[in-house]
Amino acid sequence: MSGENEARARPGFGRPVASGSQTTSAAYYGPGGSKSLSGIALRAFCLGGALAVSAVSCAAVLLLTSSPLWRLPFFGACLAAFHFLEFWTTARYNHAAASVDSFLLTANWPAYAVAHASAALECLVVGALFPSRSWILFLPHALGPLLLLAGLLLVAAGQAVRSAAMAQAGPSFNHIVQHARAPQHQLVTTGIYATFRHPSYFGFFYWALGTQLVLGNVVCFFVYAAVLWKFFSSRIRGEEAALVRMFGDEYVAFRKAVGTKIPFIP
Template identity: 50%
Template sequence: MTSNSATTSGAAPNQFTHTLNRTANHSRAISDTSSSSETSTDTLNANIAIYPNGTMSLAGISLRAMLLGTSLGLTASLALFLSTATEYATPLWRVPFFIASLSLFHFLEFYVTARYNTRHATTTAFLLSSNGWAYNIAHGSAVVECIVTHVFWPGQSTAGRMLTVTEPFYGSQVSVLLVGGFVLLVVGQIIRTIAMAQAASNFNHHVQSRHQQGHVLVNTGLYRYLRHPSYFGFFWWGLGTQLILGNVVCFVGYSVVLWRFFSNRIQREEAYLISFFGDEYVQYRKVTSVGIPGI
């Protein structure tokens, strides 16, 4: 009896251990299967975004890039032809030049985002439609004013004639307004592009109301001197385009609309930045400028 009891008590731990091992192995198998399933689901969700109609649709991105590249090439070539070919020279070269500038601007918006802030490189990063109907109406109005002005009132205005000088090399007449427009456009585009690259993952086309993980206060490069260099670049780029087009009404309109837009946006954004960074941003704001008059 004792022997039987001893035998039974000796066999029970082995059987129990064996059962535990089988249960543990089964649990690990379930865990591995669940983990694999979750990984597959995450991968699937990530991949869905790059399919047609997804936020990062490869088809949508490639189509937009192709259209912008085609537009840039055709309109830049047309602008060059209309401005240099003696027989066909016309001040309306400004219209295709404007469209070429828009094409380059919107391509760079996506490219810089994709290069330096990849997770936000969605189809909306091109800014082709995300700015609303007013944005498209503004550009359409600029084209219409330029065409109407140069077709029905050809020649320079009184202000244009007053601001025309003779360049010293070839004796040609040069419009100060036109040169100023080119300078503002080029400088504005360069500053906006560099600002987006320097901010990298801290740059977003939408004002952030929450402090995201990894979001830091950038105060180097252009941000050492300008608090919002991307807004600075956009503002002066927009005004430069209107000087090149020779628009009076749209120049005033762009000035008012862009000023109000950035004034409201900067006020709202800085309220969030103060809540994110506290005294660090308050001190930073004291030693930097926005670069837009009155803001």
């Protein structure tokens, strides 16, 4: 065979990449890179495994025992699904911004991990000591199932709203507050944004509170509500200052017309 034929690119294979491009690609997509393909695959695999184990464990405890501790693997399943969807939605609708960090597994570390560990611990301790209690000991027993149902609905609705917000905003959505307008940034005011000014924050706020209702946590429910309210109040204030600089009167009018639907954050 001639050297010319051997050098010709085969169908389905790209031409040789310049060494400079290879170096740049390795920095992003290689091990340890911000878009490390092996890192993304590993995290997705672990989250999928965690979701499967949690779902099976939850079903087994519900079907085979009378223990209220099915709530713990349910919480694990919610967390696994949430973090996977954070990456998947970013990769699907804003692929240029997708990275290892898009899973949000280490966001606000270690406070985020401490919050979820505390929630799991409260559920475990109270469930073990008071397995037949209602959601809150001093409330009528009949309210327990209603609060559980409310929690399940909040978890489902919160996740749906957040994922829908990320999908609709597309390239205009970023997990990090942007302080300068990029060419792809557009002010989204239709669809879910016509109802919620910050639907991704609304979704996470109520999703998190819903998980605590399902867990049956009294202390963590109120702590979550207070901490999340403070966090989003501060974040929205800073983010909207940047949005006013980017979009001017257009954003000011949007802010007046559409509320956040988070209590005490207009």
